[in-house]
Amino acid sequence: MKPRVLSGVQPSGNLHIGNYLGALKNWVRLQHDYECIYCIVDLHAVTVYQEPKELLSKIRETAALFLAAGIDPKISSVIVQSSVPAHAELAWMLTCVTPMGWLSRMTQFKAKSEKQETVGSGLFQYPVLMAADILLYQAAIVPVGDDQSQHLELTRDVAQRFNSLYGDTFVVPETKLPAVGARVMGLDDPLKKMSKSEPGAGHAIALLDPPDVIRKKFARATTDSNPCVDFGGLAPGVENLLNIFQAFAEWPDERMRSHFAGMRYGELKKQVAEMVIGRLEPLQSRYREITSEPGYLDGILREGADRVAPLANATVDLVKSRMGLYVRP
Numbered sequence: 001m002k003p004r005v006l007s008g009v010q011p012s013g014n015l016h017i018g019n020y021l022g023a024l025k026n027w028v029r030l031q032h033d034y035e036c037i038y039c040i041v042d043l044h045a046v047t048v049y050q051e052p053k054e055l056l057s058k059i060r061e062t063a064a065l066f067l068a069a070g071i072d073p074k075i076s077s078v079i080v081q082s083s084v085p086a087h088a089e090l091a092w093m094l095t096c097v098t099p100m101g102w103l104s105r106m107t108q109f110k111a112k113s114e115k116q117e118t119v120g121s122g123l124f125q126y127p128v129l130m131a132a133d134i135l136l137y138q139a140a141i142v143p144v145g146d147d148q149s150q151h152l153e154l155t156r157d158v159a160q161r162f163n164s165l166y167g168d169t170f171v172v173p174e175t176k177l178p179a180v181g182a183r184v185m186g187l188d189d190p191l192k193k194m195s196k197s198e199p200g201a202g203h204a205i206a207l208l209d210p211p212d213v214i215r216k217k218f219a220r221a222t223t224d225s226n227p228c229v230d231f232g233g234l235a236p237g238v239e240n241l242l243n244i245f246q247a248f249a250e251w252p253d254e255r256m257r258s259h260f261a262g263m264r265y266g267e268l269k270k271q272v273a274e275m276v277i278g279r280l281e282p283l284q285s286r287y288r289e290i291t292s293e294p295g296y297l298d299g300i301l302r303e304g305a306d307r308v309a310p311l312a313n314a315t316v317d318l319v320k321s322r323m324g325l326y327v328r329p
Contacts, residue, residue: 008039013196018184
């Protein structure tokens with residue numbers, strides 16, 4: 001039996017090349033060796049206000065991009081979190097065994113709450129819902145970026161605490177990180193990870209950006225004061241551009257050095273832009289096909305939810321039984 005993998009993305013903002021290189025591309029590889037469940041985590045998105053029509057549109061866009069990137073719904077389950085009620089039900093039961101002190105140490109909560117005038121309790125409980133997402137499916141491996149590693153450690157702690165209190169119930173998950181392309185930085189600020197939530201127009205390359213927009217964004221990308229690529233001392237912006245090219249082209253280091261050493265930055269930006277445009281074209285074409293076929297996407301999401309529901313419900317019933325709650329016959 002293949003080990004089970006669970007990972008997800010919030011349907012807020014625009015999926016970008018950092019999401020593709022750090023997550024989606026890796027997910028496509030994993031699906032051939034593992035039993036994979038890939039989730040659009042819309043319940044996480046509403047920990048801060050989302051305009052309802054925009055959120056629903058982004059849920060569908062995100063699901064279509066999963067498929068366009070190469071996730072095969074015949075071998076992987078693609079689901080929307082809120083379509084499987086067991087996520088929320090398990091989250092409540094895990095909330096009851098998670099100490100507040102553990103949650104108060106979460107650095108992402110501190111960072112996000114500082115940016116808001118009022119903070120909903122859902123933002124504080126966000127890591128417990130993430131733990132529920134993972135533990136619900138008894139996932140053995142969770143491919144997350146390093147910005148989510150603290151939340152995964154909390155998931156492990158919650159699983160171990162529950163197992164200690166109520167008996168062996170949950171698989172304690174491990175992390176699995178891709179070796180290349182896991183961290184793409186912002187084009188406007190190469191010291192910050194590329195993010196869906198950054199407002200700057202030149203910050204990220206969205207997966208659905210047209211070629212002319214991609215070229216303009218790379219043309220404005222931060223480099224440094226040196227005139228050309230010097231592998232003896234790469235500035236963060238130049239290194240980021242080279243990393244993006246290498247992650248898409250999958251060139252070895254030796255070829256990268258031979259090709260780019262001494263290249264002027266204007267030419268570097270052009271070549272990175274054309275590489276990205278070329279690699280995104282098949283994805284964008286497939287996205288248009290998926291979204292133009294009536295009922296196709298909804299059918300995939302319905303099939304995914306139906307496929308995972310028995311596993312999710314079995315976990316919830318097991319947890320209820322362990323805790324002494326009533327399990328409907």
